[in-house]
Amino acid sequence: MAVHHIEGKAKRGREALALPMAVYAALFVGLSLLYIIGLSFLNRGEGFSASPPVTADNYLRIISPLYLRSLLLSLRLAALTALFCLLLGYPFAYFLAKARPKARAWLLMLLIVPFWTNALIRIYGWKILFSASGPVNSALLSLGLIGRPLKLLYTDFAVLVGMIYAMIPFMVLPVYSSVERMDWAMVEASRDLGASPLKAFLTVTVPMTLPGVLAGLVLTFIPSVGLFFLSDLLGGSNTMLWGNMVHNELLKSRDLPFAAALSVVLLTLTGLVILIYRRMGGKAESMVFLGRRFIFETQ
Amino acid sequence: MSDRPVLLSLRGLRKTFDTQEAVSGLDLEVFAGEFLTLLGPSGCGKTTTLRIIAGLEMPSAGSVLLDGQDITALAPEKRAVNTVFQNYALFPHMNVAKNIAYGLRMRGAGKEEIARKTAEMLELVQLTGYGKRMPGQLSGGQRQRVAIARSLILSPRILLLDEPLGALDLQLRRQMQVELKRMQQKLGITFIYITHDQEEALLMSDRVALMRGGRFVQVGTPLELYEHPQTAFAASFIGETNLIAGRAAAVKEGEVLLDIAGFSLPCESFDWITPGEELLLCVRAQRMHLSTEPVNAPCRLKGELVENHYAGGERTSLVRLPDGQTVRVRHSTENDAGLAPGSEVFCWWNMPSGVLVRDDREEGQ
Numbered sequence: 293m294a295v296h297h298i299e300g301k302a303k304r305g306r307e308a309l310a311l312p313m314a315v316y317a318a319l320f321v322g323l324s325l326l327y328i329i330g331l332s333f334l335n336r337g338e339g340f341s342a343s344p345p346v347t348a349d350n351y352l353r354i355i356s357p358l359y360l361r362s363l364l365l366s367l368r369l370a371a372l373t374a375l376f377c378l379l380l381g382y383p384f385a386y387f388l389a390k391a392r393p394k395a396r397a398w399l400l401m402l403l404i405v406p407f408w409t410n411a412l413i414r415i416y417g418w419k420i421l422f423s424a425s426g427p428v429n430s431a432l433l434s435l436g437l438i439g440r441p442l443k444l445l446y447t448d449f450a451v452l453v454g455m456i457y458a459m460i461p462f463m464v465l466p467v468y469s470s471v472e473r474m475d476w477a478m479v480e481a482s483r484d485l486g487a488s489p490l491k492a493f494l495t496v497t498v499p500m501t502l503p504g505v506l507a508g509l510v511l512t513f514i515p516s517v518g519l520f521f522l523s524d525l526l527g528g529s530n531t532m533l534w535g536n537m538v539h540n541e542l543l544k545s546r547d548l549p550f551a552a553a554l555s556v557v558l559l560t561l562t563g564l565v566i567l568i569y570r571r572m573g574g575k576a577e578s579m580v581f582l583g584r585r586f587i588f589e590t591q
Numbered sequence: 592m593s594d595r596p597v598l599l600s601l602r603g604l605r606k607t608f609d610t611q612e613a614v615s616g617l618d619l620e621v622f623a624g625e626f627l628t629l630l631g632p633s634g635c636g637k638t639t640t641l642r643i644i645a646g647l648e649m650p651s652a653g654s655v656l657l658d659g660q661d662i663t664a665l666a667p668e669k670r671a672v673n674t675v676f677q678n679y680a681l682f683p684h685m686n687v688a689k690n691i692a693y694g695l696r697m698r699g700a701g702k703e704e705i706a707r708k709t710a711e712m713l714e715l716v717q718l719t720g721y722g723k724r725m726p727g728q729l730s731g732g733q734r735q736r737v738a739i740a741r742s743l744i745l746s747p748r749i750l751l752l753d754e755p756l757g758a759l760d761l762q763l764r765r766q767m768q769v770e771l772k773r774m775q776q777k778l779g780i781t782f783i784y785i786t787h788d789q790e791e792a793l794l795m796s797d798r799v800a801l802m803r804g805g806r807f808v809q810v811g812t813p814l815e816l817y818e819h820p821q822t823a824f825a826a827s828f829i830g831e832t833n834l835i836a837g838r839a840a841a842v843k844e845g846e847v848l849l850d851i852a853g854f855s856l857p858c859e860s861f862d863w864i865t866p867g868e869e870l871l872l873c874v875r876a877q878r879m880h881l882s883t884e885p886v887n888a889p890c891r892l893k894g895e896l897v898e899n900h901y902a903g904g905e906r907t908s909l910v911r912l913p914d915g916q917t918v919r920v921r922h923s924t925e926n927d928a929g930l931a932p933g934s935e936v937f938c939w940w941n942m943p944s945g946v947l948v949r950d951d952r953e954e955g956q
Contacts (some may be wrong), residue, residue, distance in 0.1 A: 457883035480647050481680040483667040486745065495693075498686045 302304040328584055331552035335577060342549045358505050359537065363557075366534035369448075369523075370516035373455040374463075377512045378505065380456065381463035386497075388464070390473035420558075422450050422526070424457035462515075463508035470504025471497075510569045515564045534558055534559075551571050595622040598781055599644065599749060604653035605806075606639050613639040615805035617653070617765050621749070621783065628784045630792040637785045638677075638777070641751050643775075644783065645674045657748065668697070673742035674751040678758065679734045681726040687737050688722035690714070694745040712740035715774070732763045739774075749781045756791070768795055793817065794941040801825055804954075817875075822951045833879065833918050834871040834948075839901035842866045847947065852914035857889050858945050870947050875920040878944035881908055881936055883929055888939040892918065895913045896936045906930075910938050 332350055337343035353359075376435035388399050406414060420426050429441040444450055478500065482492040498505075520535025527533075534554070541551035599621040606614040614636040621627050629637040642648040644655060646667035654663045670793075673694070681690050692709045700708075713719045716736035726734060735755060742750060755771070756764045772795045773784045786792055792799045793813040800810040801824075808883055809816060809825045820826035823834055839922035847860040849872060858872060885893075897917070898909040906927060910918045918938050930936065 421798070475678075475680065477676050477678065477680040478682060481674070481676055481741075482682070482693065482697075484645055484647070484672075484674045485741065486697035487693075488666075488668055491697060496682060575800045 316390055319393060328552045331549050332556050334549045336547050336549055340546045340548060342552075347574070350550045351548065351557075354557060356552060359554075362532050362534055362537055365532070366517050367561075369452065369455065369533065370513050372452055373459055373516040374509045374513040376452070376456045377460050377463035378509065381508065382467055382505070383458050385464045385467035386471050388468050389474075390545060403464055407461060411458070412521070412525075414457075415522065418454050418457070418526060419445060445526065447529040448527065448531060451523045451531060454522045454526045455519065458511040458519070458522065459516060462511035466507035466511065467504040470501040474500055506572060510565060513567055517562060518558050569577075595624055598623040598658065600656040601640070601644075602654045602656065604640070604643060604655070606636075606643060606648060606844065607651045607652045613805055614643070614650070615883065617805075617807060619800060619807065621781060624779050624781055625797045626772065626782045626795060627786065628786060628792040628796040628799045629802055630786060630789060630799050630828075631808075632787060635802040635804050636805035638753055639805075641674070641753055641783065641785055645672055645751055646670050647674075671745075672751060673745055673747040673749075675738045675742050675753065675755045677753045677755075679726075679733055679738040681737055681741070683726055685726075686722065687718065687724050687726070687729070690726065690737055691722075691740045691744055693741060698745070703914040708744055712744050715743070722935075726943070727755070731758055732767065733766065735759065736759055739771075741953045743778070743780070747780065749783060750775075752782060752784045754785050754787070756786075761944060765793075771795065783945070791874065793829070801828060803828075808951075818946075820873055820948060823871050823873070823948045824951050824954075826871075826948055827952065831876040831919065831921060833874045833876060834950075835874070835912075835916055835918065836950075837870060837872055839866055839868045839870055839947075849947070851947075852912040852916065854892055856892070856945075857942060859942065861947065864947065869950075871950050873946045873948050874918075874940050874944055876907070876919045878940050879918065879920040879922075880939050880940070881910070881922050881927075881930065882932065883918045883936055886937055886939050890942055890945060891898075891937055891939040893935065893937055896930060896932050897932050899930060899932050908936075910936055913955050 331342050333346050333348065334342040335347055335349070361509060388396055388541060391399060401464075421428055423429075424441040424443070424445070426444075429438075432438045433441065474497065478496050479492050481495045483489070487495060518535045518538075520533060520539045523531045523533050523536060524539075535558075538551050538554045538558070541547045541554060597620045599619075601617050601619040604614055604617040605612070615890065617640060619634075628639060631637050633780065639648060643650050646662070646665060646669075654661055656662065657671065682693065685693070688709050691712050692705045695705045695708060695876060709722065710719070713722060714799065716739055718733060718736055718740070721729070721733065721737075726737065729737065735758075738755070752771075757768050759767060768791055771782075775782065784792075784795065786831060793816070796813055798810060798812055799816050800809045803824055808828075809821045811819075816829055820829065820832075826832050827834060835851055837849040837856070839847050840850040840855065841848040841908075842860060842864055845860055847858045847864055847870075848860050849856045849870065851872065856872070864870065881896075892910075892912055894910040894912045896908055897911045900905075900907045901924065904924060905921055906921045906924050910920060920938055
């Protein structure tokens, strides 16, 4: 009885520790989310405001070729980003997990240090690299591979490269942790049973590291759908991604309810992706685990 | 056993990891159809030896011959040798049937053949009906059986087993020991088996290769190892053994007179013994006898009974000799009344039960 009492008290104590964060989340995530959803069903008011009556017009407006095209463009770019992150990130993560501890620490640093630098500064770095007289073009010119500078900047290619660059750690880290937790005796067993190194990789290593791959795909895809400043800075003026639409409606057209509706659509989409991920057996803990690695492994 | 053809030969095998030598010069012939056990304490190099045979490790020197063919550099997937791994290494994302069929699928076998052989294997290991289960849903013993079935489906020339029963509880272990031995005899496949359990080694093997510090200490039948240990390490690693220190006082033809605590004991001689040499006399605790009366036996020591541990049908008694050495005697509790601590007793044994060895216990650790 007494023990029960103490345990109950301790439990309440622990719950109290979570209270500040819960309040924070309720205020700044929960409430503002509700606010945005509410806004999206209102009319545009005087200036930068919203006013009744309640309407679904904002959503009906979205159903148009212009927005549909932008949505498809955003999804395609996000999918390409996730795909290239996988193709480039998996081998790196695999190598990282198999490297000696010292080399591993250095490689992880290389991956994570850029993250501690301001994102805009890094993007301007790309701008310089890709510019007509930038290092890439001068190198290609002096090698005689091209006759005149290529147009690299303000293209879809530049946006994709920037996106891959920004997102790749989110692929590498979950894949790395699942490769690192692999029991290599499984691979030895498959070799022992007649599998070539490639077959062993495809039939054992890939399926066993699939949780990391799934987490990586979700972690790279979701932010990519909504990212707008990369296409603003590296893309051409005709690249209108979903994020740019929200940005424009909010800051240029100053149509608050419509920007809210666009945001809600994006939110629903990413929610769906997470739902699918959970259905496929993905775990929320993988993300928590990832966060922990991110902080501790680089120290 | 040696009338059978040689299946596998290890020649001058060495393996160095960084600066550590795991295997330091192994030569061994394994005969077709035999059950050979690599026995030794942990870190003696037995797993490394097995991995070299499997092709999972490249030796630093020496060669491996299978059927007279040098396979030292052959990839593991190209060897007619399969392994049962220590923790089974079942593929967690495949069900039991898929695990068992894996080897055949890698060989590109047909659907019909895969289905038939998988069913056969499931029956062999008594897991018929378990094909659809996932490894995570099986008990340790069942996983063990799946691992065995998975490596037997390719009908290997040699099956390598790395402490396959290590993770099982004692009762299941005993049962699996008998089952594995039966399976091996039925299939006629050569088994190379790793264990650190000497009882298991004696029970299951045709021959035992006792290892220490990357070398073979003694290779022989269980009987040879138990009855004729060649070194003190071999004697002490197997069975409950007395190693009594003495000096070879006189060496006659075929006989040595060993001086232990002032007693002169006749022992069987070996040609390597030199007069005056310090030796150890190995006598198993079960081969020692105890009596309160002076027995008329040439191999007899007198001492004081100091400890007396009752264990049901058997009793372990410790006898202190005048020079302070202790002798351990394992004897039946039938008619052992009167053997009380403090009393003067005689320990005796039959001359063939005593084997002289040199002390190598500190070497090669």
